[in-house]
Amino acid sequence: MTGADNVVWLGTPAFPEAARSALADSRLRTNLRRATGTIRDKRLAVAAELEDWEELRETAAAIKRHTLRHLDHHLLRLEKAVTAAGGVVHWAADAADANRIVTYLVKQTGADEVVKVKSMATQEIGLNEALADAGIRAYETDLAELIVQLGGDRPSHILVPAIHRGRSEIREIFRREMGEWGRPAPEDLTDEPRDLAEAARLHLREKFLRTKVAVSGANFAAADTGTIAVVESEGNGRMCLTLPETLITVMGIEKVLPSFADLDVFLQLLPRSSTGERMNPYTSLWTGVTEGDGPQHFHLVLLDNGRTATLADEVGRQALACIRCSACLNVCPVYERTGGHAYGSVYPGPIGAVLTPQLVGIENAASLPFASTLCGACYDACPVKINIPEVLVHLRAEAVEAKRRGRLLPTTEGLAMKAAGVVLGSPRRLAAVQRLAAVGARLVARDGRIGALPGPFARWSGTRDTPAPARESLRAWWRRTRTPTNDDARTAAEGEGRR
Amino acid sequence: MRIALFITCFNDTMFPRTGRAVTELLERLGHTVEFPQGQTCCGQMHFNTGYRPETLPMVRRFAEVFAGYDAVVAPSGSCAGMVRDHHRVVAAQYGDSALAEAVEQVVPTVYELSELLVDVLGVTDVGAYFPHRVTYHPTCHSLRMLRVGDRPLRLLRAVKGIDLVELPDAESCCGFGGTFALKNADVSNAMLADKMRHVQDTGAEILSAGDNSCLTHIGGGLSRLRTGVGTMHLAEILAATEGDVR
Numbered sequence: 001m002t003g004a005d006n007v008v009w010l011g012t013p014a015f016p017e018a019a020r021s022a023l024a025d026s027r028l029r030t031n032l033r034r035a036t037g038t039i040r041d042k043r044l045a046v047a048a049e050l051e052d053w054e055e056l057r058e059t060a061a062a063i064k065r066h067t068l069r070h071l072d073h074h075l076l077r078l079e080k081a082v083t084a085a086g087g088v089v090h091w092a093a094d095a096a097d098a099n100r101i102v103t104y105l106v107k108q109t110g111a112d113e114v115v116k117v118k119s120m121a122t123q124e125i126g127l128n129e130a131l132a133d134a135g136i137r138a139y140e141t142d143l144a145e146l147i148v149q150l151g152g153d154r155p156s157h158i159l160v161p162a163i164h165r166g167r168s169e170i171r172e173i174f175r176r177e178m179g180e181w182g183r184p185a186p187e188d189l190t191d192e193p194r195d196l197a198e199a200a201r202l203h204l205r206e207k208f209l210r211t212k213v214a215v216s217g218a219n220f221a222a223a224d225t226g227t228i229a230v231v232e233s234e235g236n237g238r239m240c241l242t243l244p245e246t247l248i249t250v251m252g253i254e255k256v257l258p259s260f261a262d263l264d265v266f267l268q269l270l271p272r273s274s275t276g277e278r279m280n281p282y283t284s285l286w287t288g289v290t291e292g293d294g295p296q297h298f299h300l301v302l303l304d305n306g307r308t309a310t311l312a313d314e315v316g317r318q319a320l321a322c323i324r325c326s327a328c329l330n331v332c333p334v335y336e337r338t339g340g341h342a343y344g345s346v347y348p349g350p351i352g353a354v355l356t357p358q359l360v361g362i363e364n365a366a367s368l369p370f371a372s373t374l375c376g377a378c379y380d381a382c383p384v385k386i387n388i389p390e391v392l393v394h395l396r397a398e399a400v401e402a403k404r405r406g407r408l409l410p411t412t413e414g415l416a417m418k419a420a421g422v423v424l425g426s427p428r429r430l431a432a433v434q435r436l437a438a439v440g441a442r443l444v445a446r447d448g449r450i451g452a453l454p455g456p457f458a459r460w461s462g463t464r465d466t467p468a469p470a471r472e473s474l475r476a477w478w479r480r481t482r483t484p485t486n487d488d489a490r491t492a493a494e495g496e497g498r499r
Numbered sequence: 500m501r502i503a504l505f506i507t508c509f510n511d512t513m514f515p516r517t518g519r520a521v522t523e524l525l526e527r528l529g530h531t532v533e534f535p536q537g538q539t540c541c542g543q544m545h546f547n548t549g550y551r552p553e554t555l556p557m558v559r560r561f562a563e564v565f566a567g568y569d570a571v572v573a574p575s576g577s578c579a580g581m582v583r584d585h586h587r588v589v590a591a592q593y594g595d596s597a598l599a600e601a602v603e604q605v606v607p608t609v610y611e612l613s614e615l616l617v618d619v620l621g622v623t624d625v626g627a628y629f630p631h632r633v634t635y636h637p638t639c640h641s642l643r644m645l646r647v648g649d650r651p652l653r654l655l656r657a658v659k660g661i662d663l664v665e666l667p668d669a670e671s672c673c674g675f676g677g678t679f680a681l682k683n684a685d686v687s688n689a690m691l692a693d694k695m696r697h698v699q700d701t702g703a704e705i706l707s708a709g710d711n712s713c714l715t716h717i718g719g720g721l722s723r724l725r726t727g728v729g730t731m732h733l734a735e736i737l738a739a740t741e742g743d744v745r
Contacts, residue, residue, distance in 0.1 A: 020685045029689075333672045337689045371683060373676025373690075374547060376643030393585075396549030417545055421553045424508060424540040425560075434512050449722055459684035463691065464719030467513060474506045474515035478534045 012344035014367035042276025064321035081226030085288020099130035118142035119217025150177035156340030247295035273325035306359035328378035350378035369395035441468035508540040520738035543581035562601035576641030630660035634703035675716035
């Protein structure tokens with residue numbers, strides 16, 4: 001399996017092209033603006049309620065740093081604790097490995113269908129598709145995931161996968177598709193949220209009561225006790241976690257926490273950062289199996305799929321601290337305009353722009369680190385203080401290096417940067433270019449402003465006038481109007497002499 | 500105080516009037532301003548576009564040219580942010596220990612204009628007079644890299660005659676982002692459209708900011724739409740005095 005295959009679905013165009021079609025969809029933009037704006041305001045309000053919010057963030061960041069530095073140790077502790085509690089631990093190096101393990105485990109039970117709790121990890125490896133290939137049907141039970149699945153769609157948000165859909169669209173999807181998957185939607189279904197929820201409830205209940213195998217993700221796993229935690233809003237997850245006979249959890253290896261007590265910190269940060277709630281409605285915790293209560297067979301699949309490689313990068317590894325709260329998506333001005341699909345990965349938004357290229361290799365997602373203005377809103381919002389702008393520029397350097405390695409001739413951009421470097425390498429050359437620019441601009445400017453520009457600047461000048469460079473640069477003005485001090489002369493001479 | 504002006508390559512070429520305004524303003528406040536002629540660029544464009552090794556000569560030049568001043572002032576939040584946040588990174592990654600030491604010496608002396616005025620020189624009323632309706636866009640790097648907070652607004656509120664109006668959704672990025680405006684032109688334009696709408700909603704004659712790059716982007720859009728709203732760097736408003744035709 002190549003790098004590009006393991007985070008579904010990286011077959012999309014580069015970000016700028018994908019963004020262009022998203023921007024053309026005005027309904028998408030309206031839905032996104034409303035939804036992200038609402039969550040953003042709620043998040044700020046509930047975070048402000050906690051006096052120790054900043055300390056909590058710092059603590060969470062420290063726990064994550066420590067865990068990632070000793071990840072091998074904590075994973076082995078987790079394996080031991082889960083095994084002792086009656087669970088079975090499996091290690092998956094990549095997506096194909098994980099899919100093979102889960103398919104095998106489901107087949108062993110004799111079942112040909114599974115219910116699923118919303119899980120990023122199984123989205124990442126394309127588990128539903130792999131199960132379908134093996135004749136096993138996977139039912140998404142999270143309401144938004146259900147909408148996405150019935151719509152033959154892809155999630156566009158980490159927490160609100162159907163954020164791009166309005167309620168009338170959802171009604172259409174339910175009426176058209178529910179019958180294909182099980183209990184159909186009522187004939188007279190309206191687009192009232194209550195009616196839509198009721199239709200989903202009846203459709204799903206049939207599956208919860210019938211299905212013998214569940215697949216879940218994990219928000220956290222405590223290494224000391226072997227306890228797995230799933231946090232959700234609807235209770236559909238809890239149905240999956242308690243009713244079936246067999247439970248298979250697929251978890252990225254970075255989700256482990258050293259101890260059960262660490263949940264104290266993260267269960268305060270996660271709901272506030274994600275949904276703007278003080279506490280999420282359902283927090284399910286389970287430790288192995290308990291006779292006569294809940295699933296009697298529990299399997300934990302620990303997924304690497306590029307994470308160990310990411311861990312090796314000292315700057316980039318902080319992306320593995322992500323708790324998938326999606327606060328960075330909701331504050332990102334780029335995400336707000338494009339939605340998640342433009343990022344071409346199950347991990348969209350700012351965190352996706354730093355995580356995806358690391359999981360799949362920078363050469364397979366080179367446009368993502370550039371899908372940001374580096375405005376820094378994501379870093380401010382991140383509950384575990386991932387310095388996303390720092391990782392973005394770090395990965396941009398890697399993207400440029402990867403491109404350099406792969407070609408004999410430099411790119412146009414590379415040549416332009418080189419030329420700019422030569423000019424900016426010397427004050428004398430910069431002054432010469434400034435004089436040239438001033439003369440050139442006078443030829444094309446009208447009222448001191450320049451309209452259409454050629455080449456790479458055409459896209460800039462399509463919507464903006466550009467001011468003409470000044471007739472006299474500041475350095476020229478300074479030389480003309482001021483007697484140079486000794487110091488000015490010294491620095492100028494040194495600046496020239498060295499090169 | 501002996502203050503070196505780091506004009507930044509962009510202002511030097513496009514907006515020398517901003518550099519003249521900084522000079523007038525600081526001299527009016529009784530300080531000595533010097534312009535080290537060896538200066539060129541902070542390297543932000545190269546660094547942020549991924550051309551990291553190419554940034555090294557500029558980091559080296561900056562550390563040498565600006566060594567030994569009481570303070571270095573830049574009328575640009577993003578260039579000041581580049582120096583403060585990233586010159587150490589470049590020096591550590593590609594330079595030698597002498598460069599790392601030189602960068603360590605110079606970085607703490609570098610300030611964005613509003614920081615220098617409020618924190619170092621201790622003034623908020625700089626004696627300016629500017630009888631116009633103005634709104635202020637707090638540029639992302641000033642806001643979130645440098646954390647200048649409300650310093651620019653405190654300076655503007657003390658300006659005589661000014662009618663300072665709040666910009667709705669002020670802290671949202673304008674969509675410039677350096678080479679982002681070229682690489683992701685469509686998203687940049689969508690962000691620009693929203694920013695322009697908010698600026699026009701204020702009814703201001705002038706949009707001000709601490710970064711001419713953001714103002715070039717927003718002002719270029721406002722000019723193309725013939726809105727009649729002008730742009731002006733914070734320094735130019737603070738330098739304006741009674742009888743001044745600015």
